[in-house]
Amino acid sequence: xxxxxxxxxxxxxxxxxxxxxxxxxxxxxxxxxxxxxxxxxxxxxxxxxxxxxxxxxxxxxxxxxxxxxxxxxxxxxxxxxxxxxxxxxxxxxxxxxxxxxxxxxx
Amino acid sequence: xxxxxxxxxxxxxxxxxxxxxxxxxxxxxxxxxxxxxxxxxxxxxxxxxxxxxxxxxxxxxxxxxxxxxxxxxxxxxxxxxxxxxxxxxxxxxxxxxxxxxxxxxxxxxxxxxxxxxxxxxxxxxxxxxxxxxxxxxxxxxxxxxxxxxxxxxxxxxxxxxxxxxxxxxxxxxxxxxxxxxxxxxxxxxxxxxxxxxxxxxxxxxxxxxxxxxxxxxxxxxxxxxxxxxxxxxxxxxxxxxxxxxxxxxxxxxxxxxxxxxxxxxxxxxxxxxxxxxxxxxxxxxxxxxxxxxxxxxxxxxxxxxxxxxxxxxxxxxxxxxxxxxxxxxxxxxxxxxxxxxxxxxxxxxxxxxxxxxxxxxxxxxxxxxxxxxxxxxxxxxxxxxxxxxxxxxxxxxxxxxxxxxxxxxxxxxxxxxxxxxxxxxxxxxxxxxxxxxxxxxxxxxxxxxxxxxxxxxxxxxxxxxxxxxxxxxxxxxxxxxxxxxxxxxxxxxxxxxxxxxxxxxxxxxxxxxxxxxxxxxxxxxxxxxxxxxxxxxxxxxxxxxxxxxxxxx
Numbered sequence: 183x184x185x186x187x188x189x190x191x192x193x194x195x196x197x198x199x200x201x202x203x204x205x206x207x208x209x210x211x212x213x214x215x216x217x218x219x220x221x222x223x224x225x226x227x228x229x230x231x232x233x234x235x236x237x238x239x240x241x242x243x244x245x246x247x248x249x250x251x252x253x254x255x256x257x258x259x260x261x262x263x264x265x266x267x268x269x270x271x272x273x274x275x276x277x278x279x280x281x282x283x284x285x286x287x288x
Numbered sequence: 289x290x291x292x293x294x295x296x297x298x299x300x301x302x303x304x305x306x307x308x309x310x311x312x313x314x315x316x317x318x319x320x321x322x323x324x325x326x327x328x329x330x331x332x333x334x335x336x337x338x339x340x341x342x343x344x345x346x347x348x349x350x351x352x353x354x355x356x357x358x359x360x361x362x363x364x365x366x367x368x369x370x371x372x373x374x375x376x377x378x379x380x381x382x383x384x385x386x387x388x389x390x391x392x393x394x395x396x397x398x399x400x401x402x403x404x405x406x407x408x409x410x411x412x413x414x415x416x417x418x419x420x421x422x423x424x425x426x427x428x429x430x431x432x433x434x435x436x437x438x439x440x441x442x443x444x445x446x447x448x449x450x451x452x453x454x455x456x457x458x459x460x461x462x463x464x465x466x467x468x469x470x471x472x473x474x475x476x477x478x479x480x481x482x483x484x485x486x487x488x489x490x491x492x493x494x495x496x497x498x499x500x501x502x503x504x505x506x507x508x509x510x511x512x513x514x515x516x517x518x519x520x521x522x523x524x525x526x527x528x529x530x531x532x533x534x535x536x537x538x539x540x541x542x543x544x545x546x547x548x549x550x551x552x553x554x555x556x557x558x559x560x561x562x563x564x565x566x567x568x569x570x571x572x573x574x575x576x577x578x579x580x581x582x583x584x585x586x587x588x589x590x591x592x593x594x595x596x597x598x599x600x601x602x603x604x605x606x607x608x609x610x611x612x613x614x615x616x617x618x619x620x621x622x623x624x625x626x627x628x629x630x631x632x633x634x635x636x637x638x639x640x641x642x643x644x645x646x647x648x649x650x651x652x653x654x655x656x657x658x659x660x661x662x663x664x665x666x667x668x669x670x671x672x673x674x675x676x677x678x679x680x681x682x683x684x685x686x687x688x689x690x691x692x693x694x695x696x697x698x699x700x701x702x703x704x705x706x707x708x709x710x711x712x713x714x715x716x717x718x719x720x721x722x723x724x725x726x727x728x729x730x731x732x733x734x735x736x737x738x739x740x741x742x743x744x745x746x747x748x749x750x751x752x753x754x755x756x757x758x759x760x761x762x763x764x765x766x767x768x769x770x771x772x773x774x775x776x777x778x779x780x781x782x783x784x785x786x787x788x789x790x791x792x793x794x795x796x797x798x799x800x801x802x803x804x805x806x807x808x809x810x811x812x813x814x815x816x817x818x819x820x821x822x823x824x825x826x827x828x829x830x831x832x833x834x835x836x837x838x839x840x841x
Binding site: 233245254257258275 | 303305313320334338344354355418
């Protein structure tokens with residue numbers, strides 16, 4: 183059967199009350215209705231799950247460690263000279279990036 | 289589901305904040321909290337470094353920060369070390385050389401990595417459209433994983449009776465290295481790891497000799513053979529143990545003489561041994577059950593009084609425990625242990641070891657384990673093919689470094705059970721009183737139908753191979769716990785002297801304590817990494833189930 187659902191803040195809510203046999207069902211949404219056409223790449227945002235305090239604390243500590251590394255001021259302004267091998271690897275990964283970009287991949 | 293494999297773009301999400309990063313962080317933190325194993329594919333290291341450098345350069349440029357190339361790489365590597373610190377590295381395998389014959393070697397490696405796991409046990413977390421399409425439903429975006437996690441979290445998780453996954457995660461680098469070394473040197477029988485393990489176990493136990501063997505049962509059999517025990521001989525042992533203890537005696541034509549047990553420890557009652565000694569008694573074989581050494585001083589003294597009868601300690605469950613400061617396995621003429629996977633020190637198959645400080649017995653055991661061979665093709669005695677594989681020794685070696693930590697963890701878990709159950713059954717809530725009661729709690733003083741075995745006796749420690757309690761109406765209680773996702777086990781339901789294969793050889797009714805205990809024992813989940821939350825759930829469910837089985841008046 184077709185079911186109408188209201189999309190609000192990333193959550194689907196059935197337009198009329200429903201009782202389902204399972205917790206998880208699949209809704210098919212037309213590409214025309216999507217802001218971004220790739221459904222799998224950009225799943226609609228979900229309501230954030232209940233995150234325990236312990237996990238919140240761990241996330242905060244992890245972000246703090248990462249941000250400390252990211253925000254550290256530059257140690258040196260002098261550009262290092264690339265070895266031949268480093269330059270070759272740089273070119274290789276630039277090639278990888280270009281190839282994947284051409285394929286529409288991340 | 290037990291495992292999550294991370295694609296490069298997901299790891300980069302963690303290192304360099306960008307659109308969707310928060311969802312990725314949350315997904316992984318929840319997965320970690322739920323006890324899932326999170327893997328990064330080791331074959332991706334170069335890609336990880338260069339993609340992180342590239343994303344980092346872009347992100348910093350947006351804030352006006354320009355770093356030298358060397359510093360970019362240095363920061364990227366630091367980020368990768370920091371953000372993957374709790375993840376496992378999934379090794380690239382030899383067969384992956386063939387991925388160049390496929391259209392996308394990078395993706396192919398990840399698909400092959402997924403194929404190593406049962407399909408429903410793993411998901412690949414990625415934002416790559418190609419992988420999402422190729423992985424047969426096994427690949428998800430972090431957003432989709434959060435939906436799946438919510439579903440999983442809503443269902444009641446089954447607690448593992450023994451969970452060795454965290455142990456494996458901790459030792460995995462050393463484990464893989466050890467196994468690869470064996471693959472490369474190719475000495476699968478009596479290779480260098482066998483000698484190394486024996487030397488390390490000698491150092492650990494303080495025994496003069498260690499002889500590794502094919503299993504715990506083989507350790508008992510070879511020990512008895514080395515002592516020359518055979519038809520007509522009697523060996524005194526406990527009826528309350530795994531069948532291997534008595535089985536090897538009957539195999540050799542000897543007669544097991546079962547002596548009743550001490551209800552406080554479930555080990556052989558040393559005060560009853562002497563009455564069973566006859567002229568045919570050739571050995572005493574106590575078992576250090578549930579991880580606590582038997583009353584070895586008393587048993588050794590009895591053996592000495594009767595012409596130095598050899599004492600073989602079956603330390604299959606107690607390896608790592610201590611008695612008067614000495615290691616279990618090195619408490620008598622011979623000690624035997626098992627490296628069965630669920631044992632406190634286990635391998636990934638069968639294995640065992642014999643310990644002795646008697647040179648002649650050690651030599652005999654070494655010969656018996658290789659078909660009684662004293663030198664190549666010279667068979668000076670009857671023997672067996674009883675060697676422990678080099679690969680299994682390599683596994684035990686990897687576990688040995690973590691062993692003392694795991695023993696401490698097991699003791700912590702056991703103490704927590706004891707305190708929680710004491711609180712529930714006696715209403716003891718004051719910490720000091722609870723600790724005191726844990727030390728002295730008598731077996732029969734509980735207010736409910738559930739009783740605890742007393743904490744290990746003074747001057748000895750237990751490795752708590754099992755945490756066992758005594759209950760009434762065990763079958764009904766087990767069924768209720770099983771329905772609630774809590775497994776239990778019975779060690780052991782029938783004393784050996786009442787088993788069909790043994791009853792006609794001995795007196796099935798002459799060990800009343802063992803018979804009564806066998807009807808009541810029930811073991812709860814026990815392993816070094818059992819969490820406090822899981823233990824609380826087990827105890828709460830146990831008490832609720834017990835109340836349902838025995839409603840008050």
